[in-house]
Amino acid sequence: MHEHTPQAGTPAQLPSIRLICLASDRQQLIQYRTWSRALSDPIELVAVDISATVPADELAAPQSLPSLARTLASRLQPFLAHPHALFAQDHAAHLALALTYLAQRSNPGQTRRLFVSSCDSPDATEGGLTEHLQVPVTAFYPPDTLTAMLGWQRLARRELELVELPAHSRPGEQRLISILNAHLGLLCFA
Incomplete structure (x- = not known):
């Protein structure tokens, strides 16, 4: 498993928020490394190679x-x-959901948002997960797949944002990066 090691420094030098991206294949890992150069300064991307x-x-x-x-x-x-x-896409999004449940119990308040992309919503009871998420969810989806994404609403207790990606869009496109920068930039002040 590839894990990013945070840079050594004083607490004032540490990033305000980290974006932990789960990569289920080599292409996603490369994509996340590219994103790390496009994200704003207070955001540190941690790419985790689960594949x-x-x-x-x-x-x-x-x-x-x-x-x-x-x-x-x-x-x-x-x-x-x-x-x-x-952040996770495809089947890794379901693992990110399970990880979010664990994190909200073991480190309350530290998980600020769950981003998922190109992943059908899981059943509310899938994998034994029955509690509501205590974090906002942003789900990016390709055109004509909104119906498959609506199940995320059953899981999200706070906020669910559904964002349709343009046709022929890859998750690494500028629109997605802009949305990540906007959301995470605001969370730096929370």
């Missing part, structure tokens, strides 16, 4: 998500203990 330790079929199996999330949470604890947001 190195989690087989794709296991990532797609709802029953394995709680166990995978616990393992990931223990490895990411230094990041989860401080202000952060989570």
Whole structure:
């Protein structure tokens, strides 16, 4: 698993918020590294290569998500203990959801937002997850897939933002980066 190590420095030099991005394949990992150069200064991107330790079929199996999330949470604890947001796409978004549930219990108030992209909403009881999320959710979706995204509403207790991406848009496009910068920039002051 690839984990970004935060730069050493005094607390005043540390970023105001981290964006933890779960990469389920090499292409996503490269994409996230590209994003890190496009995000505003107070935002530090942490790219986590889950494909190195989690087989794709296991990532797609709802029953394995709680166990995978616990393992990931223990490895990411230094990041989860401080202000952060989570981003994942495709099947990794379900793992990010399970990780968000764990983080909101073990580090209340530190997970500021969950971003998911190109991922159908999970069932409210998938993987044993029945509680409401205490963090806002932003779900990016391709055209004509809104219906599949509406299930996120059952999980989000606070806020659900649905953002349709333009046709032929890749998640790394400028619109998505602008939205991440805007949301995370505001969270730096929270």
